[in-house]
Amino acid sequence: MERKVLLAPLDPVHDIGLKMIKRGLEESGLETRLLPPDTPPEEIIRIALDENYNTLLLSRTLGYGVAELLARFVDLADAAGLREKVKIGIGGMAIRQELAAELGFDAGFGPGTTVEEAVAFVEGREYNPEETIIKKEKTDFTAPYKYTYVNQTIGNLLDKISQQIISWASNKTSPGVERAKLREELWDYQSFLKMQESQEFLKKYPELCDQVPKEYYLQGKIHPKTRELTKEELENYQKFITEIKEKMKVKKLQHTRKLPVVWNQYGTGCPFMDIGHIKVSESWGADGVVHFDPSWGARTEGFLGGDLTHQEDGTVITPNNLARIYQSLEKSTLWQVRAHRGLNTPETVVLAGKIGADFTKINVCYGSLAAGTDPARLTVDGFSAIKYATKYKMPFDIVTNEELTGVPAYKAFAGMLIMADLAIKLGSRPILQPLFAYSPEMMIGGQMEDNYIDFNAAKIYALRSIIDAPIWPGAPIGFLTQTEDRVQSSMATSLHALLATALGVDAISIASADEAYSGGPISVPSKIDTLRGVEESFRFLGNAGIKPTSKAEQWQNEIVKGIEEVLKQVLAKGDFVQALYDGLLGTREEGAYPGRAGRNTVQES
Amino acid sequence: MQTIIIGIAGTAKNTGKTTTTSFIMAEVKKNEKLNLGLTSIGYDGEDIDNVTGLPKPKIEVWPGVLVAVAEKCLKVSTAEVEVLEVTKFATPLGKIILGKVTKGGRLVVAGPNKSSELRQVLNKLRQHNLNLIIVDGALNRIAPMVEVEGLILTTGAARKSKISDLAFETHCMVEVFSYPVLDIEHNTVSLNSILSSDEVDELLSQLEKVSTVYIKGVIGEKSLMYLVEKAEKLSGKKLIFPDPIKLMVIGDINKIHNVFAQLKQKGIEIGVRKHIKIIALTINPYYPKYRFNSDDYEASYVNKEKLYQEIASKVSVNVYNVVEEGGAGLFQDIISATDNSL
Structure with missing residues (x-):
């Protein structure tokens, strides 16, 4: 049967949407007629009746009294007998199916309506949205890199420093390393799921822990800052996951480029709330999610067990919490479990690796200079952690957040490159993580007085001039440029994403719009703010670029020179750990204080 | 039941x-x-x-x-x-x-x-x-x-x-x-909806020898205003609609009520078939x-x-x-x- 479609904008001006649909309908072989804007309702109805149209598609932007106006149109059409002969659809920016039903239409077409959807409506077919479901797969963005040095001088310096670290660390151990070993040898994820954990593990593990975890295992005492989720909460949790998984649809943020991969962190303190956040991140297009633990967890020897929640930043690492979170992830979602800074670094890598994490995060320099862990302890633990990351095939990023305390970028980069080289030698795939931030160095030095582009670009250029390795600015991008104003904050994140994309980096971490000022768990709307903002920045940029000023090249050279100088000093010291204590990778004046947690716990093995 | x-x-x-x-x-x-x-x-x-x-x-x-x-x-x-x-x-x-x-x-x-x-x-x-x-x-x-x-x-x-x-x-x-229920008589002209002045003119051209006009669908607001202008041709006749709802959908109800009052004044009897x-x-x-x-x-x-x-x-x-x-x-x-x- 021949199908004729009448299109009419019930609007004084706008008919672009209908013109687009009209083109699609014609390409599908349908006969169409578009009436001019502002044709009176009775005229539209008369034409539809007289000329035997099968379908009438209207469009209208919503505003004052428009719902009533549309309802009146439907009533007039109904009373005139048109509804019995002609299907009527309504399209517009504010149209949703519920509103279309309420207004009395046969279908509603909101933003994102595809031509296929309109054709299906005209042809009386059920529209199958399966056709438009985005297929998403995990991306190993480290794969294309060879980890070869472009700057041989720096490569040679790093080679010697790494050899020194390897020879120093190889015959040392710590409680953290021993726990990781125990977890590696005696703990099995599948047995854990069947509630058949090794008795030997449970017997030996508490002996390697601090008082609080020890009391948990031996006396069942809960950490005073935490509580167990109740049975009812866990049942609701399971119900929530089952229900939400049924309706989950993932989305892609990238436009015409495949990269950067976009990461979002959760860590609300509550694993239940985390999953809500993760599902939002997935639905709004994040490619990966990052688990971070509370700061007290990093200063405690040993992990707790159970389904623990608390009202602090960071979600407690327990096998239960990680397993629940892992099971809630969509197949395409990358999962990173941070291990970088504390007394449980190697064990975190083992636990995350066994449960199924894709990425981890390790940096001895940051963890020992700006996150409170003793340099010697974290060097031994970091060395062990990198080997487990290799075993579990988990690439890891090397964060340079010591910049936030005031350590200059070149020093933080020198530390990052030492870790990267060590990782390469241990068979791992490290990812460089320069900060995209308005760091204290910039505030004091004035390099960002004019723009946020040049210095961040200089960082990327500098790293690329040294080594062929993946780069993942973070974490999050735009650190210290965001304010409590959600619009400003989202804009700042989106513009940094724009810059990162223009610079061709592999991944970015983005914060929610309220992350710096939330005063509690971050909110879902704020999370969506930045995901949408970043999506729009990708759309805006496409394959175009951003041109930094000549300052970027100047600063690139300065950074590279600075890195080389620092590495020479570290090498001259002949002792990487001592170099950390002595401030060669960040001084006390720069806010880098060698940590105390785990001091004097390193032993010869 | x-x-x-x-x-x-x-x-x-x-x-x-x-x-x-x-x-x-x-x-x-x-x-x-x-x-x-x-x-x-x-x-x-x-x-x-x-x-x-x-x-x-x-x-x-x-x-x-x-x-x-x-x-x-x-x-x-x-x-x-x-x-x-x-x-x-x-x-x-x-x-x-x-x-x-x-x-x-x-x-x-x-x-x-x-x-x-x-x-x-x-x-x-x-x-x-x-x-x-x-x-x-x-x-x-x-x-x-x-x-x-x-x-x-x-x-x-x-x-x-x-x-x-x-x-x-x-x-x-x-x-x-509250308009009264009126019967359709033999000499009635029946029309579907009236949605243009041409259709009003067509209606008016058929009025000779009929005592009743029955509009089976609706009449548009502009068409109704046009009809009022020519109302004397309908004088003494009945104008019947299927039900009051067909009148409600025409447009602003104050205006519609006023127009029907004018039609009544001009000797036209307004009614519905179904109350x-x-x-x-x-x-x-x-x-x-x-x-x-x-x-x-x-x-x-x-x-x-x-x-x-x-x-x-x-x-x-x-x-x-x-x-x-x-x-x-x-x-x-x-x-x-x-x-x-x-």
Whole structure:
């Protein structure tokens, strides 16, 4: 049967949407007629009746009294007998199916309506949205890199420093390393799921822990800052996951480029709330999610067990919490479990690796200079952690957040490159993580007085001039440029994403719009703010670029020179750990204080 | 068993359709012998208004109530419904199903939204030995209400916040619903809808030898104005419409009422073929007030006593503010109207 479609904008001006649909309908072989804007309702109805149209598609932007106006149109059409002969659809920016039903239409077409959807409506077919479901797969963005040095001088310096670290660390151990070993040898994820954990593990593990975890295992005492989720909460949790998984649809943020991969962190303190956040991140297009633990967890020897929640930043690492979170992830979602800074670094890598994490995060320099862990302890633990990351095939990023305390970028980069080289030698795939931030160095030095582009670009250029390795600015991008104003904050994140994309980096971490000022768990709307903002920045940029000023090249050279100088000093010291204590990778004046947690716990093995 | 079908039609959004429905339902629930059917031509029972973003009243159903709703409503309701039949009638929210409530709770009600489908769905519901079927309305929509036997008209400040204007408009509406039922005689000219001046001219050219004009569909507002200009040609004849609802949909009801008054003055007898009774009026002092500063709406109210007095003084049917006085009186009016065979 021949199908004729009448299109009419019930609007004084706008008919672009209908013109687009009209083109699609014609390409599908349908006969169409578009009436001019502002044709009176009775005229539209008369034409539809007289000329035997099968379908009438209207469009209208919503505003004052428009719902009533549309309802009146439907009533007039109904009373005139048109509804019995002609299907009527309504399209517009504010149209949703519920509103279309309420207004009395046969279908509603909101933003994102595809031509296929309109054709299906005209042809009386059920529209199958399966056709438009985005297929998403995990991306190993480290794969294309060879980890070869472009700057041989720096490569040679790093080679010697790494050899020194390897020879120093190889015959040392710590409680953290021993726990990781125990977890590696005696703990099995599948047995854990069947509630058949090794008795030997449970017997030996508490002996390697601090008082609080020890009391948990031996006396069942809960950490005073935490509580167990109740049975009812866990049942609701399971119900929530089952229900939400049924309706989950993932989305892609990238436009015409495949990269950067976009990461979002959760860590609300509550694993239940985390999953809500993760599902939002997935639905709004994040490619990966990052688990971070509370700061007290990093200063405690040993992990707790159970389904623990608390009202602090960071979600407690327990096998239960990680397993629940892992099971809630969509197949395409990358999962990173941070291990970088504390007394449980190697064990975190083992636990995350066994449960199924894709990425981890390790940096001895940051963890020992700006996150409170003793340099010697974290060097031994970091060395062990990198080997487990290799075993579990988990690439890891090397964060340079010591910049936030005031350590200059070149020093933080020198530390990052030492870790990267060590990782390469241990068979791992490290990812460089320069900060995209308005760091204290910039505030004091004035390099960002004019723009946020040049210095961040200089960082990327500098790293690329040294080594062929993946780069993942973070974490999050735009650190210290965001304010409590959600619009400003989202804009700042989106513009940094724009810059990162223009610079061709592999991944970015983005914060929610309220992350710096939330005063509690971050909110879902704020999370969506930045995901949408970043999506729009990708759309805006496409394959175009951003041109930094000549300052970027100047600063690139300065950074590279600075890195080389620092590495020479570290090498001259002949002792990487001592170099950390002595401030060669960040001084006390720069806010880098060698940590105390785990001091004097390193032993010869 | 005779099934009574009543419609709850509003003059605008937020005039109290769902609240009125809920109060009538509460009265039905008190009488265990009564079997209730429920549907809607709109989308009711949601938490937040689709347009204003303000909270909305909810519809609570109990086991045994028969409902005709779109498939997707069931997913967002807390009430549980056993599906008895999936009809062929498609809506933006899926096909209309007939179902029986098995577990009480909140129900989102979006049903058939056009006359022809409402008629067929009501016929299906009728087969289930129901005493009363309530058809909840949508916004200011009224066309599908041609399928019901009696109407509860809801109006209030959400329609017009100036009480005197609202009272006058309500008076006009009740008047339109009071036009007499007229018979179609042999020498009648029948036309489908009149939606252009050409069609008016065509009608006028056929008036010789006929005493009655019957417009089977609707007449457009501009066409009606054009007809008024030529009204003397219709003098002494009858102008009949199928039902008062066909007059309600023409346009601004004050204007329409005024035009028909002019036609009557020119010796034209106006009437309908089918009478639809307004059983009662309910009024609502609430209205969503637009806030320019924040581009959203806030809840506001007009003086409820003044609203009641002005409207009650201008109409010939009972007026209720169900939130203030409950649904007993209104329900009694429905029963009385039923006894008088609607």
